[in-house]
Amino acid sequence: MRAVVLHAAGDLRIEERPEPPAPRCGEVRLRVTRVGLCGTDVSEYTAGPMMTPLKTRHPNSGVLGPVVLGHEFVGVVETTGQRFVAGDRVAAGAGVWCGNCPWCRRGQTNLCQSYWTYGLSADGGLTQHVTVPEGMLHAIAPQVADDNAALAQPLAVGLHAVERSRVRPGDVVVVHGAGAIGSFVIAGLKAAGARLIVAVDIDHGRLETAAKLGADVTVDASATDPLDLVSELTGRALADVTIEASGVPDGLARAQRLTRRGGTVLLVGLPKGEVSFTASDLILREIDVMTTVAHACDRNLPAALALLAERDLASLLVERVVPLDRVVEDAFAAMAAGTARGKFLVDPQESS
Template sequence: MTEVRAVVAMGEGKPVEVTTIHVPDPGPGEAVVDVQACGVCHTDLHYREGGINDEFPFLLGHEVAGRVAAVGEGVHNVEPGDFVVLNWRAVCGSCRACRRGRPQYCFDTHNADQPMTLADGTPLSPALGIGGFAEKTLVHSTQCTKVGRSGRPAVAGLLGCGVMAGIGAAVNTGQTGPGDSVAVIGCGGVGDGAVAGAAMTGARRIIAVDTDPKKLDWACQFGATHTVNASEADTVEAIRELTGGNGADVVIDAVGVPKTYEQAFYARDLAGTVVLVGVPDPTMRLDLPLLDVFARGGALKSSWYGDCLPERDFPMLTELYLQGRLPLEKFVTEEIALDGVEAAFEKMHRGDVLRSVVTF
């Protein structure tokens, strides 16, 4: 067992604390990872606010890059010294989704069996089964994805959640292709990931939609060809005007509220695709005329983690970044110390940052 410093949310809505936790030695199938960088994601803030569940205290952080420090019995996929990005959907290979050849929908993903604890022995709930705001963390070995050449840990770790969700929403779920028109509603980290993914596939027209001019400027850095300020223009009409009156082939809702979903639904072309990647809260309801759903055709999809396969997508995207073909470094607004997480949440809430990243 090892004592390390970590960021813990002790109760709903309370400021996070930097405190000492205990990380067990890895058991069968487990690995301990020396965390080199961990992005500050909106999901961590949702955990702190009680928006995920009430299993406090939470060990926050999940967008992790680091090196394997030790492995337990029966681990063969990684070894000490490997540079890895951690994933929160480590597929089991044997559930009904995996058996049908759809492992991106795995229903029984792996996590470590042993709990990490506070100094007094209180078990911690690691965010998304990872708990990366710590000098070391314990995970299931299949949550460790080797990505070959490392690059900057602060950049590589962002593939662990938000950026991958956005890129995958465009590439895997939306199946965007060369010549397509794409609209992305909401241009934070996930939305800009979708913009970057659409650009990577050769989309002809990429329309970024947001109410914040700064976020629209950010979207242009990732490949947006047009922008719509939703506080000044009707989103649906603006997207239609930019697509010859037809609507976009693919519309990605990276906000996840009924209003933006309805905009996405009506801003797509006939037989076009809507992708919901923004996460709604449990109280939200949607009211659409069923005849419109039938008459407009196409596909209405939700995107879990960008429908990614970490062992396939993380190495590929890291290589594209190292070749200069995917501008992942532009997602990193600032690098901060472990005690800067609470301030990073405030900056995120104000829209001042795309991503703050804790580095060790």
């Protein structure tokens, strides 16, 4: 079977790989129908290894590369297991947790002490068939198209961020950075009942998409100081919650100035270097700083699939579906060059 295999930074190959191993107890084999690409995949391709075990064996998965990428995948069950039967359509959470450690027992499965991820820590979904644990799979509603279902995993990450932000119905929320993760956060905030969602970015295309996803107000930060606008919108009270999704080094500093006394700043974007902020301001205005990573599969993935059953987010977010054998030229190259305008999906069963 064909697979997209990362060997080193800049070395991504379409290769023939053996069929996946026969499922063991608690596993099923999938025919992969769609795979979403994200910034993490591109970072591994352009500057890795960062999360992929290409040089050092992963301590939890036990894998030493090369690695098949793809952690946002959906498919059709080919072998009957304990929870699913052949023919079921399912979305994968991609993360694997033990279920027994203190974090898992608290429901923080994304922080499991032995956590690892298909497509980053071990071979993932950018291939035609894969064998995975049933516990990381959830059913796709019949009316949800494959393109829409392929957004379930990143949407679950966005919903986990909303959950972590402790946003309440009626809150004013600013999303600083309306890119890939920011878009899914906005969709989640809309579903959570935020009263006013303000999207801040410098890209007009992203801001237009943010408005379609549910942002009530959009701000081009290159032309307008977001503080002036948020202050005006809230009668100088500022935002109840500010979600920093851009990952820029001074993102926390930008977010804290938009947040009211007693409010919350949630950090989603991953800065590549040290961050700067004014600690005394956070302390004196009693602003909570929260963080979020990945998603809790059993809570957030079903919620994402339920939202996708109500909203066709693919029509707003997906730029193109490419065949697996064109993924490097048609998808990774555009994403690495910064010319991609939306989400790229891959159809592993299609040839160019």
